Amino acid sequence: MRQGFKEVPRAVWLLSAGVFVNAVVSLTFVFVFLYLSGPRGLGAGTAGLITGIGGLGTVAGNFTGGWFGDRFGHRRVLLAAAAVAGLILMSLPLLPTVLLYAALPAAEYATGVIRAANSALVAVIVPEGARRQAFAVVRCVSNGGFTLGPPLGALVATGLSYDWLFVADGIGTLFFALWTARVVPARGARRSAAPGGRRGRGVWRELRARPAVLVLLGAVLVVDLVYRQQYFTFPVFLADHGLDVGAFGLIIALNGAIILLLELPAAVALRDRPPLRIIGTGLLLVGAGYAALQAGAGVATAVVMMVLLSLGEILYKTTATAYVADQAPEHAIGRFQSLYAGVSVSGVVLGPPLGGALYAAAPGLLWPLCALLAGLAGAAVLYMSTRPARHAVRPAHETGSRPRAVAG
Structure with a gap:
């Protein structure tokens, strides 16, 4: 490794x-x-x-x-x-x-x-x-x-x-x-700038030239609402079915253990695979994790849910962060990263009220809806992986590596 x-x-x-x-x-x-x-x-x-x-x-x-x-x-x-x-x-x-x-x-x-x-x-x-x-x-x-x-x-x-x-x-x-x-x-971390000192295009124009990035950002926004339910409504769900806080703590600890064990090997093993396919598969695994809760609220079901969720997180989070960085023009690397960083934590604010309201009104609908939303998000990203590139090959001075076509 x-x-x-x-x-x-x-x-x-x-x-x-x-x-x-x-x-x-x-x-x-x-x-x-x-x-x-x-x-x-x-x-x-x-x-x-x-x-x-x-x-x-x-x-x-x-x-x-x-x-x-x-x-x-x-x-x-x-x-x-x-x-x-x-x-x-x-x-x-x-x-x-x-x-x-x-x-x-x-x-x-x-x-x-x-x-x-x-x-x-x-x-x-x-x-x-x-x-x-x-x-x-x-x-x-x-x-x-x-x-x-x-x-x-x-x-x-x-x-x-x-x-x-x-x-x-x-x-x-x-x-x-x-x-x-x-x-x-400081010399190795100079601020981004357009080549030759020129101002680059606005972020919205750059995003429109990269529809796959736009779809990815929307998919991550949706999935983060789903992903964060493990911290908000999931422990309430477990408590309602007789599992205490200790059980929840152990299940959450399993998430950290899986990530620590598999994150780095996965990054190496998959580094040459198409990123959008990896991201889309990860989002589907997040949906599969919540779908597993339909089988009941026992310890075994919760463990299966957390394993699937953790594997999905390993696949999509690191790969998506790197993909957005690779797609960014040199003068907008920070803004592209900010857009991804913002949507990737949006569930912290939106997840509790939306998930809590749905669980209070119709608890039986929450997990199927979470699975459906993550599944649709994953399918959208996988669809974008089949589309040809729209913008031109980026020069070596912009990518930091050899020139190659960038999927858009």
Whole structure:
């Protein structure tokens, strides 16, 4: 497997080390509701409102981070956003409740900018042809950090206080800024620009020239609403059928274990396969996972669902991120990454109200609808994989690798 990652630059491996450390301590989004409804003494409604506004900040940051990066430089934007997020996170325990309505969304917005800028930075550093492996490395270490973080955070919250979670998150984010500044040289992360200094076409015109990217973005938007139900309505479904929180925690842990075990080997094994076919197959597997819940709500069914969902995630998430980067014109790499980053987290905001409302009104319809939506999204992407390219071969200076036709 080592041979398959030889093309991943050293800077990406070093950057991934910082991503791992930051992911371990990125606990705000996990514990913020418990913190607000516990030590802060807020009611569930108020805590939910503040948390929801923070989620909007995350989505907005993902949608806009790459746009700033295309103009000011992805490395520079990442460093600035990480500094802002770190300082705000460290100050949250000291702020009066009324200021949390502004401070938490600001911190989450900056965190979203970091995510988009980090993806764009990897896309700029890594030449086309090695991006799937590079994004797989970043995703794998990030998932590893998030797997370790919550249990450690629970120990800190119960043994010390919730305040230390925000301090640790802030320090970790500031460390990520300093680490990135050290391991990613400014000369290797220059902001995107049109060849010869010319301004490129607008993003909408570039997207219209790449209909497969438009279809992919729409498909990921739909599937993320479905995918996120594992965190929102799925645990309620399990509880309604006699399975406790412990069972849910073990099933979710299975997701992390499968990703850590298979993400990198899959990226190497499939690196030369057509990306849209891989993405479409992954979306179909997500739908199959939710379809499996039609067989009942036992532990075995839940495990089958999570295995299928995890395999689908491995296939579509890394490949889609790399595909959007490969399709982007040089002057709009950040904006393309921001569009993908934004739609890929949209379910955080839209998933709970839509899924919760449907489950409350007609619980028997939720999983069939999830399966249908993911299936249609997968079919749409697979259909686009059969269509011929619409735009011309891209030059080597734009792709970072040998010239070749790009499916559009």
